[in-house]
Amino acid sequence: MKNMKKLTGMILVLAMTALSVACGAQEEGRSNEVEVTASSEVKSEDSTEENTEADSGTETKEGFTMGVVVKVDVPWFDRLNEGLQKYAAEHGCTINLYAPSTPDASQQVAIIEDLIAQKVDVIGIVPNSAEAVETVLQKARDEGIVVVSHEAANLNNTDADIEAFTDQAFGEFFMQSLGKSMNYEGEYATIIEELTNANHNAWLDAAVAYQEENYPDMTLVSAKTETKADVSQAQSICEELFRTYPDLKGIMGTGSADVIGAGLAIENKGLMGKVAATGCTSPNDAAQYLNNGSISMIGLWDPANAGYAMCVLAQQIMDGTTEFSEGADLGINGYNSCTVRDGKYLVGSDMLGIFAGDDVSKYPF
Amino acid sequence: MKKILAKNEFYLFVILLMICLLIGSMNPVFFSLGNMVDLLRAAVPYGIFAAGIMIVIVSGGIDISFPAIATLSTYVTLLLFVNGSYEGNIVLFFLLSCSIGLILGLVNGFFIAVFDFPPLIVTLATQSIYYGIQYTFFGSKRLTFLPEYINSFSKADLFTAVDENGMSYIFPKYFFIVVFVFLLAFLVLRFTFMGRGIFAIGGSKSSAIRVGFNVKLLQFLIYGASGTIAALGGAVYTIMIRQGNPASLIGLEMTIISIVVLGGIEINGGKGSIFGLVLGLAFFMVINNSLILVGISSYWKTFVLGIAMYLYAAVIAYKRKMRNKQVHEIDMQALQKEGGKVSE
């Protein structure tokens, strides 16, 4: 009798789990629909910096269908969708954005499978894990679908990949900004979201190298304290840095939690204008701190431009380009002269810096 | 004196003191008022979460779903107040969040009490269910434009000191929430019969049933309380970082459980005190937030934390061994006395 009760209970738990998973799958499809319509509305009223004509080679297939799978459903990728929709409107294409509810590789795989079944012309991918989508992308390419990617410099099964910038350039970009805020002198410290993140390490290494080369009056006093992507932890770390190094003039972070935590700490300690903080995050997250001056600058790239560039790449490949050559021009701001590796990995120089005092509301993502 | 020496808390206190002195000797800034204020502030969310988990662990259970409960209840509340037409206020924000937490906690309690499932499995399941609900129904967007009352409560201070460098030290009002939770937990555990029941279950569930405790009801309530406190912690955390971030509490369960264990709370239930928990929390906060002061790089952080925990565990184990030896001797003496008495 008692066992019976236990069994029923156990089944109940299992059923609940199954249900929630099932709901998840359903829900996902629905939210994507909403996503697409919502952002295509945005597209009509708002457009990216510069209206550039697409390449004039329009003799072949015009008006392709494309599905773009991004990491997760966050405003950042709404912005990317703006670029996609801009291109779609200019060239009469049908482009849909698909965002899983969690940053999960398996959900991305499932969506790509669907797109293959729908026989789209192009699949765009911003993978959560390049390794995890290799197989399914190979399948897509075998079916004759063009694959273009973004934020995936190590993805093999892609026809062309576009990166906004090199880690080197981005790190130097931060240092130039931090240096300027510190008047090119004084002590600064670096903090990092995850010590295991290769990009974040590369940014900081490039930044410090640049400082040693160009700003001899600046000193790095504490390097790469890990914040574990926890805002509260980042705040504590920054406050500890202030106490340990009373003359600290700048903090360079990597990910969002770093720079937001630094902003909180600077605000909390009333050090606006005395300590500069930089890092990579979205304008939405940083808005309140940029407005009151507790964050001096955030660096990023405009995902709309990257989205537009993906479409251009797709078109060029369908037009017959098999290999891109150094200095390729994708006809959009930041990607006018790309460096190219192995004929298909393109890197632009689309670095966007938003500074304290700028009108952050211009960047609603 | 003997009584004090017998307590785990005493040893933890000594170790803590030694570590503080060590850090202080390497960098005197450690003992500055500013550092203490910042440590106290940073400890707030950890303290709240740990108090809830401590109650569950004392009762012989475990709850690892609390980060999910904290995330979900706070996020849903925020969504309502950010996107909804209703403006709300800070009290309502706490109330609604805690109510959702209570319900989610009671779901745990239901499965554990009624079906007698192992708490680890139940809360593992509900953790993924709650996160699942969060991501499928509410998404993983960070909410950054929060109502003004949240931002202002985040900045509200009890007092602010400014040092000679022009750096201010804000002692926040929300610190009282953790004080309140600790006080409440202390009173309930020490001075209510229900609280003693929690210890009784943790010591021996079968004995508690035989003595006449309504063990099922108690368990139900314990997990409800745990959920409520988790939601409170989540709300405070959100206020602190001024951001609704559905990802930032993921994986917090292990940290909190280590704090509880460091506080001398028996992981198998039945033993522990709020005083110990405070010491465990202090121990964790000091180690976690002093490595820059003494110039240890992040690469070494987990290593140092691990060594510190190991040392502590070793001291406790050694103490227990000595204690058992001692007890054995006491028993022998008592026994001989008794024997003597009987033969009179």
Place this chain on the structure above:
Amino acid sequence: MKEYMKEGVRTDSPFIRLSNISKSFAGIKALNGIDLEIKPGRIYCLMGENGCGKSTLIKIISGVYAPDEGEIELDGKIMKHMTPKEAMKKGIEVIYQDFSVFPNLTVAENISMNTEMTRKTKIVNWKRIHSQAQLAMDKLGIALPLDETVEHLSVANRQLIAISRAISHDAKLLIMDEPTTALTKCEVDALFEIVKRLNESGISIIFVSHKLDEVMQLSQEIVIMRNGEKVADGNMTDFTKDKIIYYMTGRKLTNTSYRIPQNVNSKITLEVKHITQKGGFSDISFSIKENEIVGITGLLGSGRTALANALFGISRIDSGEILLDGKRIRLRNVRNAVLNGIAYVPEDRLTEGLFLNQPINQNIAVTVLDKLSNKIGLVKSASIRNMSLEWIKRLHVKTESDELSVHFLSGGNQQKVVLAKWLAINPKILILNGPTVGVDIGAKTDIIEMIKSLAREGMSIILVSDDVSEIMMCCNRIMIMRSGRITEEVMAENINETELYNKIRVQEE
């Protein structure tokens, strides 16, 4: 309380009367037509082998089970659907074998728990808890530190706490389930003193036990059960030891002490010279021959267990030497001992000897896995089963299958499995520590017979125990230890139980 006492002792109307009680579980009759009267102020003893229905009967009296048939009359009122809480309110208190104490709570809190519970307390009054506990202990005439946590107390003291708790609010009937199992002799004496004192104050006591000597020493009335039926009851003076055993087991058991078989030329197998272990024992020398069963006895803390542990390599000796078949050996660890043909059946079979959740056959085979495995180290399950089935048969282990988990077995059968496990290595020296502790009389006889037959076959056996009857039944030679030294050595034929008992106790004075 006092009033009740006088009344209770004099009147003959029973406190509780059971008539024709039957109870079945899944079609199997656990109790069959039991009639029982418990009069106020008497000490009853409920006897029977494991599985005879004793515990079911207790649970019916305390309201845990409702009988299928029959009637319970309590204080002159017929009780229908009596719950445990009602029984408790009426003054029926059960002290279970595990005492149901809270190891993590203080003495004071443990003792006051029941009273506070019936009081429906919301807020804890620590002062009251302390004074209640003090009061209850005063009643028993004991003094334990109120603020000590119970886990730091000995088993005997935990039991005293359970008793204090039971009597802390008007108990009229105290049921004690196997209260002496884990106690040493002098703890048992102390307990009996207390039981008598309680009885004098008018409380009836039901004492569940299978230790004959104790029962006969303490009880005024006896109830004997077998196979779910009451087979005998009456005044203790009408019963003899043999009669009780006969009723309990349904057979006549003979226990004669052990003599080394004649006409055998036994060699010395194990010899120890001046071995000392700090804090354990000092300057111990003795030797043991084939076919011998040597008893080592003494009070708790006399060093007997420490000596047994050292001989099995669990702890090391600090000085002295150990010779096996004339050759000096070093016992650094258990493996050394096993390889030298020494086996050890520990005192606490549950914690030291068995893997409770594992099947019987695995438990038996665990010492000889290397012998049962083939060249590449894989163990053949068929050979495990064959071997264990043989031992199950030889030792009369009562079980449906060798695949059953050990924790389903009764204490006596568990002990047999531990024995089988060590006998499987075919040892030259077998060390037994309290082999029949907590075992019922039938199984006890089986085990003792087994030990004797092993000795007859040539094994040297060292039996460590504080149970005088066990020692007397088994051993041909007895060594008495005190404060870590052997103080006396006697041949079993030159001493009787009472003398030995007194020798052990006298030393203590």
